[in-house]
Amino acid sequence: MTTTAVLTLALVLDALLGEPQWLWARLPHPAVLMGRLVGGAEKRFNSGTNRMVKGGAVIAALVAAMLLLGQALAQLGWVVEILVCAVLLAQKSLLDHVRAVATGLRMSPAAGRAAVAMIVSRDTGDMTPSAVARSAIESGAENLCDGVIAPAFWFVLGGLPGLLAYKIVNTADSMIGYRTDRFEQFGKAAARLDDLLNWLPARLTAVLIALSDGIPRHWRAIAADARLHRSPNAGWPEAAMAYAINVALAGPRAYDGVMQDFAWVNPAGSKHIGALAIDAAASRLWQAWALFLVAVLTLATLL
Incomplete structure (x- = not known):
């Protein structure tokens, strides 16, 4: 079975089932295991001198380990590939979390804040309430990339090795890719590699x-506003959603009690x-997913 055919089935499986709680209540989710790897390495090596070099070595070792693991899993056949790929995609769970914020806001501002x-x-x-809604919409747009399009993109290019390598880098960036005293040096390699892997997706x-x-x-407005974002990548899906x-x-x-004056995206839009x-953003996220599914299915038919 071709890579695009596997991806098509994995996308549909993830959209239908999402994250089955009965399973992950009994077993650690692969993303959780990746987080433990990153957290353990950070505790072990993020100290003393040469922390930037240590951080680079750690992310290189983790990527190499995921490439080897992906190759081993791929040898088990296309059923395993579909299951692993579906588990590491996050369309349904993403939409569930975003819609939970809308549900919370309909109850009370406090419930909306708790959900977001x-x-x-x-x-x-x-x-x-407006800030809660903005946060949910921004998170949904950005995570459509991180949780669906980017892992699928790297699966198409590199199969399970490519998918697992992307996920470990993205996990590391979410944990240690911050400009703080603790992570500035150690997490720099993870942050820069995540920027690179997400550039096209x-x-x-x-x-x-x-x-x-x-x-x-x-x-043109989307491109202009995206470049105002502090991230070289996150501004693109956020700007597209703002205009959509x-x-x-x-x-x-x-952040951490300090107000930061970031630029508005689509400042003429409703605040x-x-x-x-x-709800409108959630509908766009499903429509974008459907367009992507059609594109992947078309490739699967042609290849």
């Missing part, structure tokens, strides 16, 4: 979201938003 705190790292305690995600709105009429549903995203927000805007 599950998916963002910024301060949520004093968020207005982020822009592909933006195209898919823009196409979910029909003809991408706002592409005509809301203003990004803007000022607080007073709530659960309905999250």
Whole structure:
């Protein structure tokens, strides 16, 4: 079975089943195991001198281990490939988390803040309902790339080795890729490699979201606003989503008690938003996923 055919089935399986809690209540999720590897390596090696070199060596070793593991798993046949790929995709679970924020906001602002705190790292305690909605929409757009399009992209290019290598880098970036005293040096290699691996998938995600709105009429504005983002990649799907549903995203927000004055994305869009805007974003995320599925299925038919 071709790689694109395997990916097609994995995308559908993930969309239908998501993360079965009965299974992961009994077994550690592969992403959790990757997190333990990264966390253990950080505790062991992130000290003393030459922490940048140590961090680079650690991420190189983890990538090499995932490449070998991917090759071994691929030898077990296409059924294993489908299952592993489906487990490491996150479309349904992503949408479940995003829609939980809309459900919370419909109950109360406090319930919305509690739900969005599950998916963002910024301060949520004093968020207005509009800020809660923006956070959920931004997280959904960015994680469509990190959780679906990018892992699928690297699976197409490199099979299970490529997928597992991407996931370990993305996991490491989410844990140690921060500009703090503790992680600035040790996590630099992980952060830079994650930027590189997401460069094309982020822009592909933006195209898919823009196409979910029909003809991408706002592409120049999307590109301009994306370049204002602090991340070289995250701004692309966020900007595409902002224009697709005509809301203003990004803007000022607080991290660790410090308010940071980030630029607005689509500043002319609505700033007073709530659960309905999250619903609209969720619909776009499914439409973008469907477009991607059609593209992969087309490749599977042609190859």
